Amino acid sequence: MKNTTVIGYRVRTSTDCFVVNDFGGVGTYEPAPVPAPQAYRRVAAYLECARWGDAPIPEVVPISRPLTPMERASRELGTLLSGLCARHGLDLGLSQEQIERKIAQELAELGANPK
Numbered sequence: 001m002k003n004t005t006v007i008g009y010r011v012r013t014s015t016d017c018f019v020v021n022d023f024g025g026v027g028t029y030e031p032a033p034v035p036a037p038q039a040y041r042r043v044a045a046y047l048e049c050a051r052w053g054d055a056p057i058p059e060v061v062p063i064s065r066p067l068t069p070m071e072r073a074s075r076e077l078g079t080l081l082s083g084l085c086a087r088h089g090l091d092l093g094l095s096q097e098q099i100e101r102k103i104a105q106e107l108a109e110l111g112a113n114p115k
Contacts, residue, residue, distance in 0.1 A: 008033020
């Protein structure tokens with residue numbers, strides 16, 4: 001089971017610089033993580049701006065954070081519930097993410113707190 005979740009992406013060049021905006025601008029500071037489509041737009045803009053020289057090759061790097069105990073528990077319980085329902089021929093009509101969100105709400109209502 002994964003203990004982290006991807007919160008966004010950064011575009012990094014091979015010289016450890018970052019593409020910091022949607023116009024191909026490069027900087028040394030780490031910009032805030034952005035969604036994948038925006039990260040790939042930054043790659044395209046960077047390549048468009050750098051096409052005349054020997055520019056460093058960019059790569060899209062996922063940025064993740066650790067899951068909270070509540071998120072880990074709801075993810076594990078959601079997987080178990082989905083498996084049990086499938087085994088018994090039941091369909092909840094919810095996505096896995098919706099199931100996990102509902103379980104997290106129920107855990108919070110029950111007063112579940114990390115030790």
